Amino acid sequence: MEFIDAKLAAALVAGTDQRERKEIEDLARQRLCFLVDYAREHSPYLKEKYEDLPENYRLADIPISTREEMTELFDRWVCDPEITTEKVDEYVADFENLFTPFLGKYRVISTSGTTAQPLRIVRDSRHIAIHDALMAERYFGGPLLKDVEGLNEPDLKQCAIVAPGGLNSSYLSFERVRRSYKARGIEDRTLFLSTLAPAEEMIRKLNEFQPDVIGCYPSVIYTLAFEQKAGRLTIHPKIIGCSAEKLPEENRKFISEVFGCPVNDNYCSTEGGEVAMLCPNGHMHVNSDWVIVEPVDRENNPVPCGVKSEGILMTNLACLVQPVIRYRMTDSVIMHDEICGCGLNTPWIDIDGRVDDILEFDHNGTTVRMPAVLFELCAKDIPGCDHCQVIQRAHDAIEMRISVMPGYDRVETEQKILFSFRQLFESNGLGSIRIELVNKPLERTRSGKLRIAFKEFV
Ligand SMILES: [Zn+2]
Structure with missing residues (x-):
């Protein structure tokens, strides 16, 4: 279970979200036990922290973790003694490093953090394989996009309208695509537009480029939808992928109607990875076989389904090298355990994210x-x-x-x-x-x- 390659990841992810709810929960439980055992064996700090866990512990018995704890005790938290704060900081300081694996095998994500101590997250090959498979199977291959023709073509024209900046994950993902296109001599099939570019420039470049795939913030593509409606923008993307802000369902429908293509959205986080993905009913289904989301109040008491939480406890079941287990985050959500009707048996969440004015x-x-x-x-x-x-x-x-x-x-x-x-x-x-x-x-x-x-x- 420790090593998972792309092939195994694809097999583990395929169809699991359509199994019986109980089966999905049992899988998550097994993976949790594996992760906790691994953490106790390899992380000097978590070994101490989890020392008093009862033999047949429940999820709620596992002590809660915080960001401060993880950043301060980073060197003793990680499960590989080769990883240190110093080495991670040195690695992220050079943008070029981000495209070669850290210590030959890991991917690193770090917040830039000008005031607070930056949050560093190291992801291992197991996490990467599982979360890549989640994207392939449940995002691109999921009910919302699976019928879009030509989505598997290797030279789709890709456009990102995001904030530039080395550590911004949307920018980094686009930069990875751009580099792989460059290596194949087709860099001109990528277009990066800064969110701050003047609207006129954005419209002109988009009209010239005619993207197949657009990745962007919901509020930015929403404003561009008005330009398309007015006829100044005339593009025909196959799909639009939003991230980072809340995308209200009525805005999603409007954008989708105006551009004539599906608009997808997902909820990902530095700590949890690909946490939840949208279904055609407009519900964000949690990838609950690989990520556990517990809604909690201010004091970390559980909040029942249907009630708005003040925070969540995040558990990432895929990443072993830096265990994220019952990690407190300030996201406010409403968990829904009723069956959605779209065919997925995973619970879904309303995220009380920012809707941009x-x-x-x-x-x-x-x-x-x-x-x-x-x-x-x-x-x-x-x-x-x-x-x-x-x-x-x-x-x-x-x-x-x-x-x-x-x-x-x-x-x-x-x-x-x-x-x-x-x-x-x-x-x-x-x-x-x-x-x-x-x-x-x-x-x-x-x-x-x-x-x-x-x-x-x-
Ligand atoms: Zn659904």
Whole structure:
């Protein structure tokens, strides 16, 4: 069970999500026991942590883990003594390294983390084989996309509209595709577009390129759907894959109708891998044979199905080298155990993810739509910028609120952010937008969430 190659992974994944619920749960249970045994044998820290587990332990008996614990005790957490924080940091510091295996056999994911300690996750070949198989079988081969013709052709024109940046997983996946195309001499069948590119440039390049496959953020493709509807954008992709933000079902239907192709979505995480995938009924089915998601409240007590949780405990049953077992995450979900009707017998979840607000401006009679993710990306790499908020106060005016990290000059940081925003507006033909910087705390919703951008005027 320790070593799983691509062939075995495909066999283990195929059809399992259509088996009886009890059978799927039993498989997960066996894999959990294997993982816990492995962790106790190979991880110096987890050996101590799990010392008092009863003989016939239940999932709930296993102590909960936190991000702080995992990052601080990383060297003693991992199951291979060759892996150290120092070596991982050195490896991720050079972008080129990310395309050759770490220590000859692992893949590394790390958050960039400017304030907090970065989270480093090492994935072994077992994880990679299983999660590749989950993608092949349940995403591309799943009920939503299985009937799309020509999806297996090796030279499909691939386009990614994502944020550039070395450690961003969507960017990295696209870069892997680009490099493999380059090696085959067909690099011109890939197109990378930065989410921050002006809408006009995006439309022109997409019309020229005519992608078969598009990977993007839901809010960005949603704004592009309006361009397609208006006839300025005329592309005919075979599929559109969304990630990273919540994709409301009505937006998914609209995008799918306008582009005339299926729109897929999945829920993946650094710690859990490919956690859940969409079915034609619009339900996110958990890959519960390989990933366990436990909805919990603030104190980590279990939250029943149908009730919104305040967090989840994630268990990744595929990765052995860095065990993720009952690991606390702040994602809020509603678990559904009722049968979906799509043929899959796995439970499904509503993820209370971020739905990006979209601001609308007028440019010579056409509407320019800017999703909040643009504002966030525009500010994120400016040193000292903690958060910024854009409140649209009129058709041609926005108010900005900025929180600056301690130790940075407020005025200097604000000026840099303002400059970057002016450039963003100008590049979208909106140079006349009035920007007012207001020195007030950032507004939060009643539940404490920060909205990056919203409209507030009558
Ligand atoms: Zn379903």
